[in-house]
Amino acid sequence: MVVVGMALLVVFQENLVYAPGTKFYPITPAHLSLKYEDVWLRSSDGVRLHAWFIKLCPDCPGPTILFFQANAGNIAHRLGMVSMMMQRLQCSVFMLSYRGYGASDGYPSQHGITIDAQAALDHLYQRIDIDTSRIVVFGRCLGGAVGAVLTKNNPDKVAALILEGTFTSIPDMVGVIGLPFPKWIFGGSGSNAPGIFNSLVRSPWSTIDIVGEILRRQGGSLASRPFEVKSVGPSHDLKLYLLFLEVAVIESSL
Template identity: 30%
Template sequence: MNNSRKMALVAGVAGFLWASAVSVMAAGQRRLLFNPTLIREVQSPRSAGHRTRAVVLRANDGTRLAGWLMTPREPGPHPAVLYFGGRSEEVSWVARDAGTLFPGMTVLAMNYRGYGDSRGIPGEEHMVEDGCMLFDWLCSRRNVDKTRIAVVGRSLGSGVAVQVAKERPASAMVLITPYDSILAIAQRRFRGVPVSFVLKHRFESVKYASLLKAPTYILRAASDDIVPHSHTDQLVSQLTSVRLDETIPDSDHMNIPYLPETQQRIARFLTSQFAPPVLEELAPSAA
């Protein structure tokens, strides 16, 4: 076989492999991006600091969404938190830990479509649409102060929280291991593949960052091989209302939300953001 034929053969094999990689990514991107967990992380979740009840709500298209509502025991109205989980996360643990994470706050933690007891198929468009519906549902609750609702997003959920905060008047935002965009992370991991051509669920938080006004708390893991800090840096550089940007000691991408240090810091931040403004006392006028 002469060199030209060898080169043509190599080029043909390379082209076939490249086309195969593109086809696999295009066909399987939902499985690559979403990893629905059906089994509850906590079998009988209950917050020590709240009244806890399982709730089932209907998305705008009728899809059944399931999760938990935690309500403070004291009379309201209360500030509220809407929580969005990570790629593989089932959110029953939030109901268990809400007393530490969100003291004195109403908390709504719903599983994404296809996760836990929620029906349907996960996807960016539906996640954001459902998130806006859940925000509106919280606003309609009699014992919720609709002027004090925060969105909290972990990892994949940070991209949902950002887009909900763009569409709804969130009063604060907490982003745990956030990224600039799933597109950028995918391009980093799949070099040589035209990711921008095939990726449907992009979660491009960085595109919306400059539009957000809610005071924002960024929490990074000390060791994170899922969302490198450089991707968080890109997002932070575009956000206009970052109040805190902290790295949690001895944390990684998986354990960060469960650590007492993380939970206490989030509780302090949200408590301070929800606190009513302190009016300075007027100095007595001279006689």
């Protein structure tokens, strides 16, 4: 049974990592009296992507937040949070629908979503109605993993990276969500286990490694706070925060 279960897990792993649900947007920013622009992008592999650009006001000088959602639902389900964010931070927000999510075409994968995020950042950098030196990447849960990769790849274009409820890696999530497989099968960060199936994980999203690289090599800015969401406990945020402290201590001693 364990062998069959592992085989099914490998075959259908994307269904566990990505849960876009309905393609329909139950509400739009207009329902919350937010002025917005429908934006259509093309990723580098030709996939058509949808996004909302919600401007605080035409002449507002504040930052622009590039918002990456969690793995379930679509961007419409995050509008309440975004509205609050805009009011409190006086910022504009660009909300991307990953491929396979919302009105975007395609099917989600780590490689695909990574280049989707790049398309969103490239679009923002071409706009003349924002301050491109004040682009802040915000990611929640899966979105934090997406944002971390984007920040690593674009250290000169991202002013800050904010992670909320972000996992350290997908293999590390096995213990959190309670799958009935021995932990040694997957290993994970901080584990001496061989992780014999890790090479079969198509979307590993190793955030802890990416964040470590950002902090050590590129001086990226990280603000991560423990915040429990449905799938990830605060221990994952704590690991990322402790990594930040470790790097800060190392750098201060140089």
